[in-house]
Amino acid sequence: MTDLAAYMTGVGEAARRAATLMAAAPTAAKDHALQALARRLREAGPALAEANARDLAGARELDAPLLDRLKLNDKILATVAEGCKQIAAMPDPIGEITGVKRRPTGIGVGHMRVPLGVFGMIYESRPNVTIEAASLAIKSGNACILRGGSEALHSNLALAALVGDSLEEAGLPRDAVQLINTTDRAAVGLLIAMPAFVDVIIPRGGKGLIERISREARVPVIKHLDGNCHSYVDAEVDLDLAVAVVDNAKTQKYSPCNATESLLVHAARAADFLPRIGMVFAAKGVEMRGCERALALLDAVPRDLLKPATPEDWDTEYLAPIISIKVVDDLDEAIAHINRHGSHHTDAILTTNHVHAMRFLREVDSASVMVNASTRFADGFEYGLGAEIGISTDKFHARGPVGLEGLTSMKWVVLGQGEIRR
Amino acid sequence: MTDLAAYMTGVGEAARRAATLMAAAPTAAKDHALQALARRLREAGPALAEANARDLAGARELDAPLLDRLKLNDKILATVAEGCKQIAAMPDPIGEITGVKRRPTGIGVGHMRVPLGVFGMIYESRPNVTIEAASLAIKSGNACILRGGSEALHSNLALAALVGDSLEEAGLPRDAVQLINTTDRAAVGLLIAMPAFVDVIIPRGGKGLIERISREARVPVIKHLDGNCHSYVDAEVDLDLAVAVVDNAKTQKYSPCNATESLLVHAARAADFLPRIGMVFAAKGVEMRGCERALALLDAVPRDLLKPATPEDWDTEYLAPIISIKVVDDLDEAIAHINRHGSHHTDAILTTNHVHAMRFLREVDSASVMVNASTRFADGFEYGLGAEIGISTDKFHARGPVGLEGLTSMKWVVLGQGEIRR
Structure with missing residues (x-):
């Protein structure tokens, strides 16, 4: 010694x-x-x-x-x-x-x-x-x-x-x-x-x-400890775009820290959006752990891929073909949920409403905040840094x-x- | 509790x-x-x-x-x-x-x-x-x-x-x-x-x-712990300017963390510069703690204001009418001394040589590095920040x-x- x-x-x-x-x-x-x-x-x-x-x-x-x-x-x-x-x-x-x-x-x-x-x-x-x-x-x-x-x-x-x-x-x-x-x-x-x-x-x-x-x-x-990343589908949204982006954010690769682990959907569009993304996830064998309202709208999904979400699910980085899904009443609830349960790594909003986009960018307290893009883009090469030594979820110095x-x-x-x- | x-x-x-x-x-x-x-x-x-x-x-x-x-x-x-x-x-x-x-x-x-x-x-x-x-x-x-x-x-x-x-x-x-x-x-x-x-x-x-x-x-x-700031008088220098700036850096106020605590002088100009700054300091009652070469050039200064510098002096922030003085052989020695004994707060070079100015700016590892200006300027208001909550000597985040x-x-x-x- x-x-x-x-x-x-x-x-x-x-x-x-x-x-x-x-x-x-x-x-x-x-x-x-x-x-x-x-x-x-x-x-x-x-x-x-x-x-x-x-x-x-x-x-x-x-x-x-x-x-x-x-x-x-x-x-x-x-x-x-x-x-x-x-x-x-x-x-x-x-x-x-x-x-x-x-x-x-x-x-x-x-x-x-x-x-x-x-x-x-x-x-x-x-x-x-x-x-x-x-x-x-x-x-x-x-x-x-x-x-x-x-x-x-x-x-x-x-x-x-x-x-x-x-x-x-x-x-x-x-x-x-x-x-x-x-x-x-x-x-x-x-x-x-x-x-x-x-x-x-x-x-x-x-x-x-x-x-x-x-x-x-x-x-x-x-350092970063966790990548519990969210994609939030707003009430005003291009549904085709949202399906494509959320699919990519979750399934393009399961192991990276910038993969989406939790999906939030505005109650006004949940009935339109959830059955569609549910079938996409089901086709790829992604297990869905939903709140009660989400599960009710995912009834076309095979039973073995559906589970009720426990409180721990909102805080979990799966790094696996599993996603937690929650229906929220408004943007405020989405932002509050992300700031409370997320890991301040990367979170995205899918929306066509400018005011909502700007509020999300400003109020979500994460190292990367995105509008209408896949969370999988949070990466030094994709950001044009040329190389990456790590991703920081701290606020001090490099973030x-x-x-x-x-x-x-x-x-x-x-x-x-x-x-x-x- | x-x-x-x-x-x-x-x-x-x-x-x-x-x-x-x-x-x-x-x-x-x-x-x-x-x-x-x-x-x-x-x-x-x-x-x-x-x-x-x-x-x-x-x-x-x-x-x-x-x-x-x-x-x-x-x-x-x-x-x-x-x-x-x-x-x-x-x-x-x-x-x-x-x-x-x-x-x-x-x-x-x-x-x-x-x-x-x-x-x-x-x-x-x-x-x-x-x-x-x-x-x-x-x-x-x-x-x-x-x-x-x-x-x-x-x-x-x-x-x-x-x-x-x-x-x-x-x-x-x-x-x-x-x-x-x-x-x-x-x-x-x-x-x-x-x-x-x-x-x-x-x-x-x-x-x-x-x-x-x-x-x-x-x-x-x-945070910053110490302000052991240096002024270095180069071999190529406007002596009148150097006397005015070093005087100000030490004596304009003794208690602030950005006051100069240690004076380094290139050997080639020590015989011209030290007797002049010595009389300025002596008139204000500033005690000078010098290396052997410095003391030999300060013989016109009243005895009670002269002391041989101990090794501790090079590391000391006096916040008082005391200054340590060292004659150095070249810019390399000055930079090495500052990086070793300074507190990475604020250090200045007095020079008319562009190459020396740029080397000092680049190689002195301090939060503020200055050319031909008083270290007393290191301050949020003087830098135009409008207000200051503190001065950081860390390299992370705000410096x-x-x-x-x-x-x-x-x-x-x-x-x-x-x-x-x-």
């Missing part, structure tokens, strides 16, 4: 030193490192396959989906290499000076975008996250400390070595991206409690992991999908000509 | 309910409340004087400066009333939609500025902070829970009553601004650990108070002086026409 503490302090100090150099690194050097990384990822196929095979051999008792996420094949490598090239092609967010206004005293006051410094990333099996986090760190001028899943250690070490070589090739500090080289679980506890060396922690994984990190971290955490800008901070710059304060 | 916990939960629930209404409140109603508050503050002189007299009578054993800060005279009331009118005249930050860009899928994606929700403000003797916090909360559409110093309770209750009456007059919820009506210290511990009801804590007071709150809070804290915008958050808005994800 003393050795581990010393090791983590060493990692932290090296990250802080590297962060200072990365903050001042020229855009060309950062882009060079990203291009080199893309090239090395394509060239390293056999070596990476060997490291990955060791992890897979050691993880044979894992569930099939977990084993699948651990696998590092040519297609995944090509995708992350392409991601590096795309990030290299994006504008450098660092150093941008905005909004400089002249004050009556003569000074000019504005903002400069700068890196956060050092972020710690804690994640589970998928080794490609190593490259995603490293590439975002490099472009945003941060240093990062990566803690991947113990079952992926060999793959992650091999990937981190490619990152280090690419940084060196570009004349940047190798320690800008460090992977914690131990499977000791106590390393996580140390990483999240080093405010002198780490500016923010980004956890990606199960709810238990994220709750523990939020509770114990001594530095800010960019919603977090890309390069979420890894930066704005400091004030004051440009004077010798002004003094009177 | 059970009673106190129940009381605090009640306050929290009421604040959360009020926050929902405040978030949707029309600009006209918020401005009406602020104008009404300004009027009521001017009219309430005698009643406020009586409440304040009770506090002063109960605090007779306090130090003179503390008693002074507790005093609520006509001049202070006129100033805070004027502040309310100024905030009423500012644009409403809430509801602003910016940067909507059309994506290839057809959706429009942008940001909407919304209130944070509920902030808790913990402060010491000065009762005018009650009005400053209340007025910023009202304009920014937040609810707030105020916890003032126990010695100012009667004054604060009288002021909070005026705020409540003003909110009611404007048709807004009285509970949008609540003052904790107990001197029980345990209330602070409860307030900072109610994430369900409080979104952010803003402490204003001594370092001990802020450290304790940062350590124990279960919600984000907007530097925090005004109305620092009390808001940006959520994503997605404007669609029925788009679904493929």
Whole structure:
């Protein structure tokens, strides 16, 4: 344990030193490192396959989906290499000076975008996250400390070595991206409690992991716990559009955090809308857990797909072919229900009424609020961020999908000509 | 204690309910409340004087400066009333939609500025902070829970009553601004650990108070601990300008957090600059604690004002007529010294060299970085924010002086026409 503490302090100090150099690194050097990384990822196929095979051999008792996420094949490598090239092609967010206004005293006051410094990333099996986090760190001028899943250690070490070589090739500090080289679980506890060396922690994984990190971290955490997303069908609505969007929001993919988990329908249109969406869901085997009024309108749905909703259903993220359905009396009830039971992630209204659309946008207290669009769009790539390190349901700092800008901070710059304060 | 916990939960629930209404409140109603508050503050002189007299009578054993800060005279009331009118005249930050860009899928994606929700403000003797916090909360559409110093309770209750009456007059919820009506210290511990009801804590007071709150809070804290600010005199510099600015940065006022506490001078100009600034400081009785090279150049300064600097001096915020002085060999040493010993609050370079100015702006990791201006400018009013609720030395969320915008958050808005994800 003393050795581990010393090791983590060493990692932290090296990250802080590297962060200072990365903050001042020229855009060309950062882009060079990203291009080199893309090239090395394509060239390293056999070596990476060997490291990955060791992890897979050691993880044979894992569930099939977990084993699948651990696998590092040519297609995944090509995708992350392409991601590096795309990030290299994006504008450098660092150093941008905005909004400089002249004050009556003569000074000019504005903002400069700068890196956060050092972020710690804690994640589970998928080794490609190593490259995603490293590439975002490099472009945003941060240093990062990566803690991947113990079952992926060999793959992650091999990937981190490619990152280090690419940084060196570009004349940047190798320690800008460090992977914690131990499977000791106590390393996580140390990483999240080093405010002198780490500016923010980004956890990606199960709810238990994220709750523990939020509770114990001594530095800010960019996180989301749940994606209990809602779609609300208003009284004034294009029914065809609403059916298509709600279907997509629930069924296009069941596992993502931005899938709709709860459907609210205005009482005035419930009799028109619910039987139609009910048949769509039924055809796809989606179980419907409804309030009494909803169930009464879903009587054409096969019995085995219908259940009365319990109070817990309104608070549940299923990540499965299940949806909760509630008939509400008006927009007020819909907004109140979402703000009370939702997870402040992503919620959408389907409406043709402008006043209702604007009220929903303003009053629903979520990271993403949508009008007439599928909640599945809440994603860094779909929003045009180019890359995503996570989605935040906190209100502080970055909210919603977090890309390069979420890894930066704005400091004030004051440009004077010798002004003094009177 | 059970009673106190129940009381605090009640306050929290009421604040959360009020926050929902405040978030949707029309600009006209918020401005009406602020104008009404300004009027009521001017009219309430005698009643406020009586409440304040009770506090002063109960605090007779306090130090003179503390008693002074507790005093609520006509001049202070006129100033805070004027502040309310100024905030009423500012644009409403809430509801602003910016940067909507059309994506290839057809959706429009942008940001909407919304209130944070509920902030808790913990402060010491000065009762005018009650009005400053209340007025910023009202304009920014937040609810707030105020916890003032126990010695100012009667004054604060009288002021909070005026705020409540003003909110009611404007048709807004009285509970949008609540003052904790107990001197029980345990209330602070409860307030900072109610994430369900409080979104952010803003402490204003001594370092001990802020450290304790940062350590124990279960919600984000907007804070600064120290203002160990630096002025660095570069090798290429207008000496007259540098003398005037450094003099102002140190001596215009000794107690504010943005006063310069440490002077760094490039070795090439130390022999020209130090004797001049030394005589300016000496004439004002400022004690100089220098490195060896600095002391050798300050030999014309009276002995009782000269001291060798100890290692602790480089880390010390004096808030007094004392300054630490160090001769450095180059810009790199200056930047490294500031990033290591400073408090990331405000630091300035005096230079005529553009490259040095830009490197200083980019590489000094502080909330405010300045070229050729007095560090004393780091202030919400001087920056044009109209009002200031505090200064943050954290990198997350609001950094530097925090005004109305620092009390808001940006959520994503997605404007669609029925788009679904493929």
